[in-house]
Amino acid sequence: MGPIGENELFFLLQGLKWTVLLAIIGFVGGGVFGVLIALVRTSRNRFARFLSSSYIALFQGTPLLMQLFVVYYGVALLGVDVNAWIAVAIAFTLHASAFLGEIWRGSIEAVPKGQTEAANALGLHYISRMKDVVLPQALKISMPATIGFLVQLIKGTSLAAIVGFIELTRAGQIISNQTYRPLLVFGIVGVVYFIICWPLSHIGSGLEKRMAKAVR
Amino acid sequence: MGYTFDFGAVFDRAPELFWGSLGTLGVAVTGMILALAIGILGVAARTSKNKLVRAPVIAFVEIVRNTPFLVQIFFIYFALPLMGIRLNPTATAIIALGINGGAYAIEIIRGGVESVSKGQVEAGFALGLHKTDVFRLIVLKPALRAIYPSLTSQFVMLTLTTSVCTSIAAYELTSAAQRIESDTFRSFEVYFSVTAIYLVISSLMMGIFALISRSYFNYPTR
Numbered sequence: 001m002g003p004i005g006e007n008e009l010f011f012l013l014q015g016l017k018w019t020v021l022l023a024i025i026g027f028v029g030g031g032v033f034g035v036l037i038a039l040v041r042t043s044r045n046r047f048a049r050f051l052s053s054s055y056i057a058l059f060q061g062t063p064l065l066m067q068l069f070v071v072y073y074g075v076a077l078l079g080v081d082v083n084a085w086i087a088v089a090i091a092f093t094l095h096a097s098a099f100l101g102e103i104w105r106g107s108i109e110a111v112p113k114g115q116t117e118a119a120n121a122l123g124l125h126y127i128s129r130m131k132d133v134v135l136p137q138a139l140k141i142s143m144p145a146t147i148g149f150l151v152q153l154i155k156g157t158s159l160a161a162i163v164g165f166i167e168l169t170r171a172g173q174i175i176s177n178q179t180y181r182p183l184l185v186f187g188i189v190g191v192v193y194f195i196i197c198w199p200l201s202h203i204g205s206g207l208e209k210r211m212a213k214a215v216r
Numbered sequence: 217m218g219y220t221f222d223f224g225a226v227f228d229r230a231p232e233l234f235w236g237s238l239g240t241l242g243v244a245v246t247g248m249i250l251a252l253a254i255g256i257l258g259v260a261a262r263t264s265k266n267k268l269v270r271a272p273v274i275a276f277v278e279i280v281r282n283t284p285f286l287v288q289i290f291f292i293y294f295a296l297p298l299m300g301i302r303l304n305p306t307a308t309a310i311i312a313l314g315i316n317g318g319a320y321a322i323e324i325i326r327g328g329v330e331s332v333s334k335g336q337v338e339a340g341f342a343l344g345l346h347k348t349d350v351f352r353l354i355v356l357k358p359a360l361r362a363i364y365p366s367l368t369s370q371f372v373m374l375t376l377t378t379s380v381c382t383s384i385a386a387y388e389l390t391s392a393a394q395r396i397e398s399d400t401f402r403s404f405e406v407y408f409s410v411t412a413i414y415l416v417i418s419s420l421m422m423g424i425f426a427l428i429s430r431s432y433f434n435y436p437t438r
């Protein structure tokens with residue numbers, strides 16, 4: 001058994017950096033595409049709606065790990081020489097866009113219909129109706145679920161470890177193999193995830209309770 | 217791009233993928249049953265008046281829901297032998313899935329139990345219904361109906377999570393895929409096909425859950 005010293009902790013910290021970075025990339029990239037998916041999903045064109053709902057069903061009906069594998073090897077097949085972590089970032093962006101798209105579709109539909117009708121009556125066209133009337137309200141409604149998904153995404157980045165990507169969990173695995181202290185190492189890794197995720201979960205459920213009260 | 221797709225390598229190993237899929241279903245269903253048991257016991261403890269009973273359940277739920285499943289499974293995989301319990305990877309995977317799903321089940325079931333209003337129960341007694349009928353018709357069925365959608369979608373997610381159990385070499389679809397991949401080097405074809413199989417499995421499950429819901433909860437709400 002080896003000791004867990006400064007070097008080991010520093011290595012974990014470096015892993016943590018990639019975990020945070022992957023989560024941010026996935027969330028921001030997924031957010032941008034997610035808005036588009038949500039808008040297409042609530043559009044009037046039936047074919048567009050069908051396409052976007054298939055996209056969502058595909059990502060919600062398959063394991064994140066498989067999505068990582070398929071994108072990882074799929075990008076390599078395109079012949080472009082991309083390094084591992086661009087492939088992983090693409091996979092997380094696609095994954096997050098499907099889930100956020102579905103969450104935001106629900107929120108857009110939850111905005112009272114009268115709001116859209118009022119915007120139409122005022123002569124607003126689609127873009128400003130969405131941008132100024134519907135989306136700001138939908139954003140507020142979606143906050144608890146969006147934060148909930150962010151927690152899922154942060155936990156999900158751990159799966160990049162299985163593709164060989166050195167983030168927090170993979171760093172823990174490596175140190176555990178070196179020091180033969182799996183319980184201590186995975187305990188520390190678990191605590192680090194908990195410290196990131198727990199406050200977020202609480203903000204999410206706090207918002208949810210506040211909104212439930214506001215509705216009553 | 218000069219790559220030629222060759223799904224033949226995948227078709228040749230179809231039996232392995234079939235048994236892997238059955239492994240996934242087996243692990244998932246056993247994990248669900250364990251999760252449901254943990255969920256029901258957990259809710260009983262969570263709603264206890266004794267703080268010493270309540271607190272550990274709350275801590276359990278918070279810890280499990282705020283750490284990744286992969287870290288949990290590693291922790292359990294290495295902790296069990298230290299406690300003198302030696303299990304094969306598949307049994308370990310089932311325990312890990314049960315614990316993970318159980319934490320979510322506790323929260324879901326608690327929400328359902330709380331959703332049944334007291335006035336309904338009192339009204340049931342006022343109508344002269346027997347105690348068991350009040351529980352069965354006024355508490356249990358509406359509560360089940362309230363939690364059914366989130367509980368079943370949690371179960372579908374649990375089924376997809378089984379893929380992570382490949383990290384400890386449990387017997388399921390993803391580990392079968394990884395074996396085939398390392399033999400044939402047809403990485404994309406293998407994972408593409410296996411993703412499709414997962415899609416079929418999860419769609420079937422959702423279909424079955426919807427069917428059960430339609431036949432059991434087929435009364436109007438208002």
